[in-house]
Amino acid sequence: MCWSATADLVAGTAVAAIGVACVARTRRVRDLPLAALPVVLGAHQIIESAVWRADGGGGPATVAWAVIALPLLPLWVPLGVLSAAPAHARRRLAAPVAVGAATCAVLAYSLATRPVTAQVRGHTLGYALDLPHPRLLVAGYLLATVGALLLSGDRRLAWLGVLVAGGAAVCAALWRLEFISTWCAFAAVCSVVLLGWSGRPDASAPRKPAR
Template structure:
């Protein structure tokens, strides 16, 4: 997700700290329904630390077995886990009639995750340096369709949320993913770690945010 093992280690460590802070905020606020989504930054941080090991495996700094395990762990988080975790987290944190729509996004994410999981389990995950980026080979069938489903399940669920902060996060991730993908294709640098850090900070703010504090929302108090 970053352009070197060192960058992945530093960025991953920072995002892990933010992820722990997210979980602490949710716990202190007494909002267990937000735990799934609040765990996303911690998962992203661990993902970056795992990729630091993948970098080491590409230049011989890590022996074959640990390097292969790191590549597989990276693929498991990136492919089957995140398209389920994100929409499920948004669904869990939401209330009211939107939950039906968000449940549909969660089912879409689960449907996308199945072929991803099968591909990861069927053959070894390969990784190679491509300029200042890492390229992974997993052997995914119908990659364009699955990528579209992945994007719709994750970004779509955030945009469909009734929470303005989550909608803002969806816009940031959607636009940021396009920019990161273009830079990665040019082999200029992998900037996914910067997007992960930004998403983690936005989720940290959301973790301590109360929907009742939204501007323009009418708050009624019981009569004394």
């Protein structure tokens, strides 16, 4: 999240544009789910600009924001990493994928059966949803997303996992203090990392013989 509707809209548009570039640079079909992640993050921030304009509440924009943030990402990220991972790393990614699917199921059920609301808190938006075993769900969320990146078998994705873990901690601390959120800048940095990753050579493609 950013600190205003305008900031969310501008940052979200920029992140989504980076995502389009990631998809355009991708050389392997199986890299597309992960390359498209910045498009999802950008759309997420654009949706939040609508939450700001509605002054929070529990309307369609709040629900759409929560669907992306809660059940979608803990499943999208590990599946995207699994799709892009080299063969030797796929077996160890089974755990993050399984945990992500379970976390996604619980969060999706909670969203379907309980109301979610947003409230303006200083320079941030606070979202409220009554979740069962919230600490366990947070642990599952982090294992699915950060864990998958760290176990990906790809150096750039592993560094992205470290960045996500550190950035999430900083963003959470600043949100609790109700300072200006760093999420918009953090999403942009992650998207730039994925832009560099998406343009890497396809190691599985046949090489032309040297003349």
